[in-house]
Amino acid sequence: MNMDDFEARLKRLPLAKPSEGMRRRIFEDEPGRLVFWRRQKREWFVGLFRRRIPVGWAAAFALAAGIAGMSGSQMWGGGATAPLQPVVHVQIMKSPSDRNLFDFTIPAEDFMPGELTVNVQAPKEI
């Protein structure tokens, strides 16, 4: 028998096979299945955060978020705004002289001797 025939005869010999449950053990049972699915889940999340975001997009998003936040706070009365004061109308009804009563450059004893009528109007509830 020459070498080629011998090689061919050897090649024809049936090979041992792994047990029937081997495939299930690798691909369906733990840890094979878990290794794959856990990895898939983990890498999906990691991939989500590792995505490259253009700087321009990030800046535009930050700007839009800032504007929305500010307008929201103004609309719903958030933030530190001063409380509304009652509206006071002062009406001078009678003046003893023709002098401008609001001219404080000249000292005067008869400063606003006349009658004052004050109207106080409470602000409406918003």
Place this chain on the structure above:
Amino acid sequence: MQKLLSYKEMRTLRREMERIYDQHRSQLFTCALAVTRRPELAEDAIHEAFCRGLRLTEVPRNLKAYMFRSVRNAAIDQLRRRRRTSNLTQDYIFDSSAGPGELAEQRQFKRLAARALLKLSKDESETIVQHLYADLTFQEIADMRERSIGTVTSWYRRGLTKMKDYLEV
């Protein structure tokens, strides 16, 4: 930064690995058995190699050759970890269940071939198993073993000659 496989690539890799297992399970088992010489260690090696394969972060160019290499490495690890576990099977890498049409002469040849393989050096017997039964090319074996193709070819030829002399055919 470590490259991550996309969802689609991971599914493709899994499918490819399943295909390689289905098509080459006997060859993979034989290669592992050639190293461990014990069926239960060979199965553990295949299991370990495929579980490692499912964690790959990059798909190798030749996945089949990669898996054969990975199974071999896992088999060597298994052998190191559990050196004496059970007895060697009589038929070594060959199917010990006699087929219905198997003649006594064929059965005898199978037994002798198994014995002859075990008498060879590890390099020779492993190369014969990898080339003859796992259909790996000499180049693939050389890459796997990190040796020159000439060395691998000479292991194969020398091993085959020794086997032929032993079997006296």
